[in-house]
Amino acid sequence: MPDVTTPGAAPPGRRTRWPLLLGLGFGIDFLDTLGIGSFATTTTALKLGKLVKDEDIPGTLNTGHALPTLLEAVLYITVIRVELVTLVSMLAAGAIGAWFGAGIVSRLPRRKIQLGMAVALLVTAVFITLRQLEVFPPGGEALALSGVALLIGVTANLVLGALATLGIGNYAPSMAVVSLLGMNPTAAFPIMMGSAALILPAAAVRFVRSGRYDKPTAIAMTLGGIPGVLVAAFIVKSLSLDAVRWLVVAVLLYTSVLMWLSARNEARAGGLNLATS
Structure with missing residues (x-):
């Protein structure tokens, strides 16, 4: 008998565990709003x-x-x-990178990109930590970029938008770029969330049309995620600048380790040696 299951419906015989999924949605989007990201945590949980x-x-x-x-x-x-020209330029760059860069980055070695990104994030975390400990001059507090700094920021976000199509998150790298350019670290939040907001809905529409998703799970995660976002956004807004910088360090270190482990696992699956490949 042919499969007549409605696209997006839960598989026959499996009950939707609403309390668990609502809780997952709340917790994962709470962490996402803090800059931790949601894709790796969601994939692991599911x-x-x-x-x-x-x-x-x-x-x-x-x-x-x-x-x-x-x-x-x-x-x-x-x-x-964040200053309007800076914000719009960075968001547009991320969207353009994701749209036109997909075909280019799909041919790049994902594992080597992950390793390079892991090292870059670790170095940035160390750099920000040394600033926090006053070994280096303190970080900036600007909410705008201009001239060469704006050009660097736009170029970086263009690349990050393209890399996002490989499944490499842009949150921690965006935090790194903003911090290294001397901006207030809180400026990373509207930039990285705005970039994600331009990419994610378009992808979601394609999946809904194809039916390649679990509709009850997606609904539960959305319903749980919205209050998680509201709570976390209030916390970030209430944090001091110093606390936000330490939050950025934590996110960079976490993501660096996650990317290195992911690259190592892919290398093992392919029978490669990270030290020689």
Whole structure:
């Protein structure tokens, strides 16, 4: 008998675990709003809990996090007043990079990019830490870029937008770019969330049309994620500048380790040696 399951519907015989999924949505989007990211944590939770078929995970996390990510962008753009030209330029660069860069970066060695990014984030975390400990001059507090700094920022966001199509998150790298350019670290939040908000809904629409997602899980994660975003955004808004800088260091270190482990696992799966490949 042919499969007549409605696209996006849960597989027959599997009950949707609403309390668990609502809690996951809250927790994951809470962390996402702090800059931790949501894709790696969502993928891990869905796989370990066997909540969704593996082939439906990409569509489920894109559809489930689309609205919370839009809310994150609106909140941060409203609350953190990054200068308009800087904000629009960076967001446009990220969107253009994601749109036109997909075909280019898809041919690049993902594992080597992850390793390079892991090292770059680690170095940036050390640099910011030395600033915090006053070994180096303190970081900047600007909410605008101009001239060469703006050109560097736009170029960096263009590259990060393209790399996002490989599944390499842009949150921690965006934090690194903003900090190294001497901006207030809180400026990273509207830039990185705004970039994600331009990319994620478009991807979600494609998955909905194809039916390659788990609809009940996506709905539950959206409903749980929205209050998670609101709570976390209030916390970030209330943090001192010093506390935000330490938060950035924590995110950079976490993401650096995550990328290195991911690259190592891919190398092992392919029978490669990280030291020689």
